[in-house]
Amino acid sequence: MKHAQSGQTLVVFTIVSAFILLATIALVGNTQVLFVNANRADAAALLAAQAGASAIDPGALYQNRIALNSGAAIRLCGEAGRQAPFVISVDCAVDATTNTVTATVVEQVQMPIPLWSGFETVRATRTARPAYGGTTGGFQSG
Secondary structure: OOHHHOOHHHHHHHHHHHHHHHHHHHHHHHHHHHHHHHHHHHHHHHHHHHHHHOOEOHHHHOOOEEOEOHHHHHHHHHHHHOOOOOEEEEEEEEEOOOOEEEEEEEEEEEOOOOOOOOEEEEEEEEEEOOOOOOOOOOOEEO
């Protein structure tokens, strides 16, 4: 009797180890996909904020100041943010007092190995200000 049952522990240990290894592989694969898509969302948010911040109001330049055209900034921000894959929403806001554009990009990413759900949401927010050069002209923010 003892000889017939000698491999039971080894079989159970092998099966449990195989499940632990598969779960670890699934977790690592999903985490890698989330990191890649978090970087994509961050890059899309940065691009959107910079595109919005490029909408400098030309009329303000004649008054020797830098100001954003809010409507154009929001439009450019939204168009640029939607260029990335898997983007489900882009929220752009312009703060006229600080001359900043804030872009929030939300992506929905399909997991390669669905452990708890098939899709995960990744969100990134970036802020940008207008870039202008030159020391002549005396431009002042605001």
